[in-house]
Amino acid sequence: MKDPRKVLERLELGGNLAAVRVGSDAISGRGAPLAVRSPIDGSPLSRIDRAAPEQVDPVVTRAKEAFPKLRDIPAPRRGELVRRIGNRLRERKDDLALLVTWEAGKTTQESLGEVQEMIDMCDFAVGQSRELYGATMPSERALHRLTEQWHPLGPVGVITAFNFPVAVWAWNTALALVCGDPVVWKPSEKTPLTALACHALAMSVAREMPDIPDGTLSVVVGDASVGQRLAESESLPLISATGSVRMGRAVAQAVAARLGRSLLELGGNNAMIVAPSADLELAIRSIVFAAAGTAGQRCTTLRRLIVHHSIADALLERLAAVYAGLPIGSPLEPGTLVGPLIDSAAWVAMDRALSVARSEGGRVITGGERVTEDVPPGGVYVSPALVEISSSAAVVQEETFAPILYVHRYGDLAEAIAIQNGVPQGLSSAIFTNDVREAERFTSAAGSDCGIANVNTGTSGAEIGGAFGGEKQTGGGRESGSDAWKAYMRRATNTVNYSSSLPLAQGIRFDV
Ligand code: UN1
Numbered sequence: 001m002k003d004p005r006k007v008l009e010r011l012e013l014g015g016n017l018a019a020v021r022v023g024s025d026a027i028s029g030r031g032a033p034l035a036v037r038s039p040i041d042g043s044p045l046s047r048i049d050r051a052a053p054e055q056v057d058p059v060v061t062r063a064k065e066a067f068p069k070l071r072d073i074p075a076p077r078r079g080e081l082v083r084r085i086g087n088r089l090r091e092r093k094d095d096l097a098l099l100v101t102w103e104a105g106k107t108t109q110e111s112l113g114e115v116q117e118m119i120d121m122c123d124f125a126v127g128q129s130r131e132l133y134g135a136t137m138p139s140e141r142a143l144h145r146l147t148e149q150w151h152p153l154g155p156v157g158v159i160t161a162f163n164f165p166v167a168v169w170a171w172n173t174a175l176a177l178v179c180g181d182p183v184v185w186k187p188s189e190k191t192p193l194t195a196l197a198c199h200a201l202a203m204s205v206a207r208e209m210p211d212i213p214d215g216t217l218s219v220v221v222g223d224a225s226v227g228q229r230l231a232e233s234e235s236l237p238l239i240s241a242t243g244s245v246r247m248g249r250a251v252a253q254a255v256a257a258r259l260g261r262s263l264l265e266l267g268g269n270n271a272m273i274v275a276p277s278a279d280l281e282l283a284i285r286s287i288v289f290a291a292a293g294t295a296g297q298r299c300t301t302l303r304r305l306i307v308h309h310s311i312a313d314a315l316l317e318r319l320a321a322v323y324a325g326l327p328i329g330s331p332l333e334p335g336t337l338v339g340p341l342i343d344s345a346a347w348v349a350m351d352r353a354l355s356v357a358r359s360e361g362g363r364v365i366t367g368g369e370r371v372t373e374d375v376p377p378g379g380v381y382v383s384p385a386l387v388e389i390s391s392s393a394a395v396v397q398e399e400t401f402a403p404i405l406y407v408h409r410y411g412d413l414a415e416a417i418a419i420q421n422g423v424p425q426g427l428s429s430a431i432f433t434n435d436v437r438e439a440e441r442f443t444s445a446a447g448s449d450c451g452i453a454n455v456n457t458g459t460s461g462a463e464i465g466g467a468f469g470g471e472k473q474t475g476g477g478r479e480s481g482s483d484a485w486k487a488y489m490r491r492a493t494n495t496v497n498y499s500s501s502l503p504l505a506q507g508i509r510f511d512v
Pocket residue numbers: 117163164168242297298299300459460461462463
């Protein structure tokens with residue numbers, strides 16, 4: 001791997017790194033040291049002393065102090081901050097993407113895509129800054145006006161995962177800023193450098209706008225106790241958390257205990273149905289991108305393939321051939337399609353899931369091995385696994401964050417939809433079919449029960465313009481596009497009486 005120092009310096013990550021950033025201030029962590037290593041080859045990138053949980057409260061206080069000032073800045077002016085962040089991201093796209101590759105192990109293409117997702121999100125939010133519309137409803141009383149307004153909510157705690165180390169921050173932060181909310185960010189401990197780089201980049205823009213209060217943006221690098229402290233903080237009316245179901249459950253319970261609001265985007269166990277009429281060329285490309293891309297480490301990764309029995313053998317044969325030829329290796333190499341797993345714990349989980357699958361009657365068609373040849377030593381590289389197994393096996397109910405694709409066969413569409421919906425998670429889903437009736441049934445209320453239901457395109461790689469999230473154990477939250485902005489604001493309903501009498505609603509008489 002090339003010496004990363006120059007890029008780190010360009011991203012303001014040279015020298016000793018403080019774990020706590022509040023606006024322009026950098027405060028050293030008082031927790032245990034964290035060695036940041038690249039999943040590409042295990043080489044050290046940096047060392048940071050983690051923040052101790054008691055360092056969270058003063059950061060939240062700074063965000064709380066910034067809130068009234070940010071709230072009172074007109075939304076389009078807050079949008080101007082986001083517009084400039086988007087432009088700075090355009091200028092620094094290559095450097096930030098390279099850092100994502102070093103720290104998260106994504107291929108260059110996928111890292112560039114992730115930074116593009118941030119830019120798209122900024123553009124979207126800038127437009128939104130002039131569209132925080134409230135509705136006007138007809139009042140049942142004469143000479144009354146009934147309307148709603150959307151007001152800034154307050155500081156928002158944002159907890160993100162390693163696999164989208166920068167885009168998910170942008171989903172939340174671009175909207176929070178235009179909505180008038182400061183953000184306190186706890187990134188994954190596996191990807192703190194990208195977080196510190198985003199903060200530095202955003203601050204380089206915020207400093208050009210002296211009206212933006214300094215405590216508007218902050219980052220706290222720490223372990224789960226930092227996230228827990230954020231979840232418990234009464235001063236954060238909203239916690240937006242992306243990650244495992246286990247983490248989301250802990251966060252949701254802490255937030256609910258204080259009657260706060262949580263926005264959760266948790267595990268997926270995404271399925272694709274391939275119907276007899278499907279265009280198999282498109283389906284195969286889509287399956288491989290969704291199941292093996294990002295080394296199976298997206299929450300939208302395709303984990304279950306439900307194939308009509310009439311085409312199953314032909315599809316599996318072709319898929320196995322593509323799987324066997326997948327270029328696995330350093331994500332810095334231009335031709336690589338499958339980079340490393342984030343760490344050895346991910347391989348342990350993958351290996352364990354494969355053993356359970358075998359013990360439950362599963363047949364590993366191809367893959368599922370450690371790869372050690374032609375890959376950088378020190379990284380954890382695996383061959384994506386294709387496993388035929390019964391849909392009633394217990395292992396297929398779980399999300400294993402690794403490239404394992406379980407394959408089931410089906411007879412009729414109702415059965416396929418029942419298999420697709422028969423798991424505890426509900427993030428993303430897809431059908432490949434050229435039969436319009438099947439496509440419509442799949443996307444209807446009686447079809448997929450997921451937050452995302454696609455036709456003739458895969459489960460992963462959603463655009464930012466739609467609302468992103470899912471049902472059941474996925475947590476119910478919606479981030480990024482559509483009307484996801486409403487989670488970051490509070491709604492006030494206003495009744496204005498401009499008559500000279502006092503009629504009561506529902507026709508109630510109360511004469512004094
Ligand atoms: C995630 O994996 O947490 O739809 C987010 C996708 C990306 C976002 C994934 N746009 O795959």
